[in-house]
Amino acid sequence: MSTTVIKNGTVVTADLTYEADVLIENGTITEIGKGLKGDKELDATGCYVMPGGIDPHTHLEMPFMGTYSSDDFESGTRAALAGGTTMVVDFALPNPGEGLFDALKRWDNKSTRANCDYSFHMAVTWWGEQVFNDMEKVVRERGINTFKHFLAYKGALMVNDDELYASFSRLAELGATPMVHAENGDVVAELSAKLLAEGNTGPEAHAYSRPPQVEGEATNRAIMIADMVGAPLYVVHVSCEESHEAVRRARMQGKRVWGEPLIQHLTLDESEYFNKDWDHAARRVMSPPFRNKMHQDSLWNGLQSGSLSVVATDHCAFTTEQKRYGVGDFTKIPNGTGGLEDRIPMLWTHGVGTGRLTPNEFVAVTSTNIAKILNCYPKKGAILVGADADILVLDPEKEKTITAASQQSAIDYNVFEGQHVKGLPRYVLTRGQVAVMDGEMRNEEGHGKFVAREPNAPVNRALSQWKDLTAPRPIERTGIPASGV
Ligand SMILES: NC(=O)NCCC(=O)O
Numbered sequence: 001m002s003t004t005v006i007k008n009g010t011v012v013t014a015d016l017t018y019e020a021d022v023l024i025e026n027g028t029i030t031e032i033g034k035g036l037k038g039d040k041e042l043d044a045t046g047c048y049v050m051p052g053g054i055d056p057h058t059h060l061e062m063p064f065m066g067t068y069s070s071d072d073f074e075s076g077t078r079a080a081l082a083g084g085t086t087m088v089v090d091f092a093l094p095n096p097g098e099g100l101f102d103a104l105k106r107w108d109n110k111s112t113r114a115n116c117d118y119s120f121h122m123a124v125t126w127w128g129e130q131v132f133n134d135m136e137k138v139v140r141e142r143g144i145n146t147f148k149h150f151l152a153y154k155g156a157l158m159v160n161d162d163e164l165y166a167s168f169s170r171l172a173e174l175g176a177t178p179m180v181h182a183e184n185g186d187v188v189a190e191l192s193a194k195l196l197a198e199g200n201t202g203p204e205a206h207a208y209s210r211p212p213q214v215e216g217e218a219t220n221r222a223i224m225i226a227d228m229v230g231a232p233l234y235v236v237h238v239s240c241e242e243s244h245e246a247v248r249r250a251r252m253q254g255k256r257v258w259g260e261p262l263i264q265h266l267t268l269d270e271s272e273y274f275n276k277d278w279d280h281a282a283r284r285v286m287s288p289p290f291r292n293k294m295h296q297d298s299l300w301n302g303l304q305s306g307s308l309s310v311v312a313t314d315h316c317a318f319t320t321e322q323k324r325y326g327v328g329d330f331t332k333i334p335n336g337t338g339g340l341e342d343r344i345p346m347l348w349t350h351g352v353g354t355g356r357l358t359p360n361e362f363v364a365v366t367s368t369n370i371a372k373i374l375n376c377y378p379k380k381g382a383i384l385v386g387a388d389a390d391i392l393v394l395d396p397e398k399e400k401t402i403t404a405a406s407q408q409s410a411i412d413y414n415v416f417e418g419q420h421v422k423g424l425p426r427y428v429l430t431r432g433q434v435a436v437m438d439g440e441m442r443n444e445e446g447h448g449k450f451v452a453r454e455p456n457a458p459v460n461r462a463l464s465q466w467k468d469l470t471a472p473r474p475i476e477r478t479g480i481p482a483s484g485v
C-alpha cells in the first residue's frame with residue numbers, strides 16, 4: 001500500500017497549532033511528526049493542514065415545491081470538495097405516509113455517485129405508529145442518530161406540536177438527537193396570504209412573510225419541548241437575534257442546545273431582496289430569509305462567544321428557470337440557495353481574515369464541533385492518528401473572485417458572485433485520495449462512503465442521566481393519615 005505525506009505545513013486543529021508532517025496510509029492518518037517520509041509528497045509550505053470541512057446541512061436532489069434541487073450527490077459533493085468540504089450530511093425526506101426505510105432507499109440510490117463521504121439525517125414529516133417503530137431500526141441498524149422536524153412549510157413538511165412532542169420523546173428514549181427548522185408555519189401561511197392579497201407578489205414579500213419573530217417563537221417552542229422530554233436539540237439555520245437569543249439563553253440555563261448559522265446569513269443581507277432585478281432577488285429566496293446587519297452581528301458574536309456552534313450551508317440549489325415558477329406569486333419560488341463550494345473560503349475571508357475568528361475557532365465551527373455533535377468524532381473532524389484522512393490544506397495567500405462561470409455547482413448563478421475571497425485549498429484529500437490539487441479537480445465519482453453514526457453520544461448520555469436523577473418521584477412517607485372520606 002503506497003503512502004502519502006503532507007510536508008512542511010502547520011497543523012491547525014480546534015485546539016492546537018503546530019508544525020508537523022502528516023503521514024497517510026490506506027485512507028487514514030498513521031503518523032504526525034517532523035521529518036516524515038512517504039511514497040508521495042504533497043508540499044504544504046506556507047499552508048494550514050486542517051480537518052476537511054463537514055457540512056451538516058445539505059439538500060441534494062431534494063424533491064421540494066414541485067421540483068428537485070439541481071445539485072445532486074455528484075455535482076454537490078464535487079462542489080463541496082472544490083471548496084474544502086470533505087463530508088456532507090443530507091436529509092432523507094419521507095413522503096406523507098411513507099415509511100422511513102422507503103425514503104432511505106431513495107437516498108441510498110442517489111448517494112451512490114458521491115465524490116466524498118456523507119451521512120444522512122432522517123426527517124420526520126408525519127407521525128404515526130410506523131414512524132415510531134421505524135425510528136428504532138433507523139437508529140440502531142442504519143447508523144442515523146439525528147432527526148429533523150420542520151415547523152414551517154404548512155401543508156407540506158410541517159409537523160404540529162403534538163407530533164413534535166411525540167417524536168422528541170421517542171428520540172430521547174432512543175438516545176438520538178432532534179433537529180428543528182424553527183419558523184412558525186401557521187403564522188407564515190397567514191402573513192403570506194395577507195401579503196399576496198395586498199398585491200405583494202415579488203420575492204421581497206418572501207422576507208416580509210418570515211419576520212424574525214416567527215423564528216424566535218418556534219425556536220423557543222422547540223427548546224421547551226425538547227427540555228420537557230429530556231432530549232438535546234440542534235436548531236438549523238439560526239438566522240436572527242430572536243432565535244439566537246433563545247439558543248443562547250437555553251445554553252446559559254444548562255440546556256443541551258446547539259445553533260447552526262449559515263454562511264449565507266453571516267455574509268449576505270436583506271438588501272438582496274430589494275434589488276430591481278426579479279431574478280437577482282428570487283435566486284436569494286430561502287427560509288429563513290436574509291436579515292439586516294444587526295442580526296448578522298448577532299450571529300458572528302454567537303460564533304465568537306460559543307453560543308452558536310457550527311456553520312453550515314443548507315445547500316439547496318435551484319436554477320433561475322426553477323426560481324421563475326414563482327413569478328407573480330412569491331410563495332411558489334422554490335426556497336433554497338447554494339453555498340457548498342463557498343462556505344470555507346467565505347468564512348475564512350470574513351471570519352479569520354477580519355479577526356472575528358481564530359484559525360482554531362474556524363476549524364471548530366466548520367468541522368470538529370460538527371463531528372462531535374453528530375457523533376462521528378474523531379473518525380471525522382480531526383487531525384489525529386487513526387482519523388480518516390479527510391484533510392484540507394489551506395493556502396492563506398491564495399485568492400479568487402467567486403463566479404458562477406467557474407463553479408462546480410450545476411446551477412447558472414452564485415449568490416456570492418463577485419465576492420473576493422482569500423484563503424483557498426491547495427489540496428483537498430478525501431480518505432487519503434487527492435481530490436483537489438491547486439484548483440484542479442481530481443475527484444472520483446462514487447468514492448464517497450456512508451458514515452454511520454451511533455446513538456447515545458456523550459451529551460445524550462449525560463442529559464438522560466441528569467433527567468433520570470431529577471425526574472419526579474413519589475416521596476416515601478411514614479404515618480400517612482387515614483383518608484378523610
Ligand atoms: N432553507 C431553504 O430555503 N430550503 C431548503 C429546505 C430547508 O432547509 O428549509
Ligand SMILES: [Zn+2]
Pocket residue numbers: 181236237287
Ligand atoms: Zn430548513
Ligand SMILES: [Zn+2]
Pocket residue numbers: 057058059314316
Ligand atoms: Zn435545509
